[in-house]
Amino acid sequence: MAAEQITPQQIVTLANKPERPYRFGFLLLPNFSLIAFSSAIEPLRMANWVTGEDCYETVLISHDGEAVASSFGVQTLVDCSLATMPTLDAVFVCGASPIARTGNEAIIAWLRRQANTSLAIGGIGTGSYILACAGLLNEHRATIHWWDMASLKAEFPQTQVMNTLFEIDGKRYTCSGGTASMDMMLFLIGQHFDMSLAGAISEQFICERMRAGDDQQRIPLKNRIGASQPKLIEAVSLMEANLEEPLSSEDLAELVGISRRHLERLFKQHLQTVPSKHYLELRLERARQLLRQSDKPAAEIGNECGFSSASYFSTAYRNHYGVSPREERNRVEVTEGIMPSGLGRSRNSF
DSSP states (O other): OOOOOOOGGGTOOOSSOOSSOEEEEEEEOTTBOHHHHHHHHHHHHHHHHHHTSOOEEEEEEESSSSOEEBTTSOEEOOSEESTTOOOOSEEEEEOBSSOOOSSOHHHHHHHHHTTTSSOEEEEETTHHHHHHHTTTTTTSEEOOOHHHHHHHHHHOTTSEEOOBSEEEETTEEEEOSTTHHHHHHHHHHHHHSOHHHHHHHHHHTTOSOOOOTTOBOOOOHHHHHOTTOHHHHHHHHHHHHOSSSOOOHHHHHHHHTSOHHHHHHHHHHHHSSOHHHHHHHHHHHHHHHHHHHOOOOHHHHHHHTTOSSHHHHHHHHHHHHSSOHHHHHHHHHHHHSSOOTTOOOOOOOO
16 A cells, blocks of 8 residues: 655644745855855745745846856856846845956946845845845944955955854844855744744755754865964874874874974964964864754763863853853754654753
8 A cells, every 4th residue: 555645734833824926036146156046046946836825926036137147057047137126135146266357347336236125135045146246234243255255255244244154233244155155044044924834945955954044164274374384283183083092282282393482483373373272263163063962961961072060061162152051952952943853852961
């Protein structure tokens, strides 16, 4: 006997049906990032599927209404031009990969005309750069892929550039590109409806967890300091490989073949910190990741990250993040609304 098919309505039922679908536009720039675009649009389609309701409509836009080539070279048909665009709740600029610094004058001028309207405007990947060119990110928090972060900071000092996955600041939405656009859309779906819907969509895409906006982008050390400091890179790699049983600064220096004083000079010059502080931040970052995406007891997580006692872990965590490990975990539970099947949270935390 064939298994009974599960209908969308049996998966999630909305407490309040939308009066009308939210209408999101996606303004595609030539050579737009295909993965960032698809990661943004698929959660909206899935919201409709798992509820059986028309939660979202999507409109694909190009400057002139003509098809646009993606980063993969595939021509993507659009629904309209900027001149014929329907009324939208939000429009997202899907930026080129890499940044296209010329040829965007008409789009930038159009964006400037939207500055004082009620339209929410977002940048996906390098789309954040186009928003900054239009002055829409002045005095706003914003993010962009780590590869372009330094140039965005340098060119637009009035923008508060964050090393985060996505930023929602008023009517300005930006994300770092790649799969981070899915995290941003899941957050917006949770705001429009509830987090149980966002959680159900996440499960459909077999996502381990819904990442929060303040999750940090991971910037490879070589890209931060260049390849000219192999001893420093080696020392940090040793730190990352030895979180549970931290090495002393003397041991690190000996393993990479330099003196402790030279090691401290390298950290101070290139990372503006000392080895012990950087090591502590790596361990706390790993602890935060585990608190957010696993059901391990907090005491066990602290031990895995090299903290010899629960009180030491709790104090260090609060000093760095402003909340205790227990508060961190509770905050994630509230944000996510529901946990993926089989991942019930442990209450043995402090």
